[in-house]
Amino acid sequence: MKKIAVYGKGGIGKSTIVSNMAVSLAKQGYRVMQIGCDPKADSTIVLRHGEPLPTVLETFRQKKDAFSAEDIVKTGFAGVVCVEAGGPVPGVGCAGRGIITALEKIAAKGIYDIYKPDIVFYDVLGDVVCGGFSMPMRSGYADEVYIVSSGENMSIYAAANIATAIRNFEGRGYAKLGGVILNQRNVKREREKVEELCRDFNTEIIGSIAFSDLVQEAEERHMTLMEAYPDSEIAEAYRCLAERIC
Numbered sequence: 001m002k003k004i005a006v007y008g009k010g011g012i013g014k015s016t017i018v019s020n021m022a023v024s025l026a027k028q029g030y031r032v033m034q035i036g037c038d039p040k041a042d043s044t045i046v047l048r049h050g051e052p053l054p055t056v057l058e059t060f061r062q063k064k065d066a067f068s069a070e071d072i073v074k075t076g077f078a079g080v081v082c083v084e085a086g087g088p089v090p091g092v093g094c095a096g097r098g099i100i101t102a103l104e105k106i107a108a109k110g111i112y113d114i115y116k117p118d119i120v121f122y123d124v125l126g127d128v129v130c131g132g133f134s135m136p137m138r139s140g141y142a143d144e145v146y147i148v149s150s151g152e153n154m155s156i157y158a159a160a161n162i163a164t165a166i167r168n169f170e171g172r173g174y175a176k177l178g179g180v181i182l183n184q185r186n187v188k189r190e191r192e193k194v195e196e197l198c199r200d201f202n203t204e205i206i207g208s209i210a211f212s213d214l215v216q217e218a219e220e221r222h223m224t225l226m227e228a229y230p231d232s233e234i235a236e237a238y239r240c241l242a243e244r245i246c
Contacts (some may be wrong), residue, residue, distance in 0.1 A: 007126035008148030009158035021242035023226040026078040033117035039087025047076030050222035055086025056102040096132020144178035151190030179206030207241035
């Protein structure tokens with residue numbers, strides 16, 4: 001089982017990238033699980049054609065420990081196994097602590113043993129890398145971390161914070177930084193700025209996704225691009241990225 005955490009600033013497109021990679025790998029015959037680690041609980045929404053998923057934390061609040069794997073795990077397009085960690089009641093509790101609790105419950109319920117994925121993607125919010133949101137990169141959850149960034153200043157700032165957190169865990173047996181995924185927004189000096197970030201942290205751009213209106217069009221139809229436009233150039237870019245990572 002290969003476990004991959006994908007981090008990035010909110011709104012940078014990491015859920016889109018993860019969902020399309022998940023479909024690409026599932027189409028190749030891999031058993032893929034995608035775990036959304038964001039209080040918005042929308043990581044797997046296009047895999048489920050717009051149907052929301054009961055979150056781990058919501059289910060835990062309602063049923064305590066009296067729930068089964070089937071209560072929190074649903075299958076999405078192409079057979080991708082979908083889980084959403086969820087978050088606390090708005091204004092109450094800590095989202096980071098919620099991620100820790102959700103991942104602990106997923107493990108305690110034997111989700112990995114029941115569904116036996118070949119590949120697990122953790123889709124993680126990266127605006128704030130507190131102890132909770134850094135959980136997937138430590139404690140043996142993920143093997144590798146990939147950071148999604150554009151050339152926008154706030155995206156690069158968030159990426160640098162994430163890379164710094166990963167570097168702080170070096171030597172402890174935690175996940176390593178696998179590289180940066182450039183999700184293009186067509187800003188000036190975009191690739192150059194992201195390459196500068198990579199040099200600062202001794203890593204590389206491992207894939208680049210061009211800006212395309214097809215992505216938005218697919219999501220408006222509650223689909224991944226891999227489902228809506230499987231023969232497009234962008235779909236091929238997702239396939240190449242998934243193959244390089246996995």
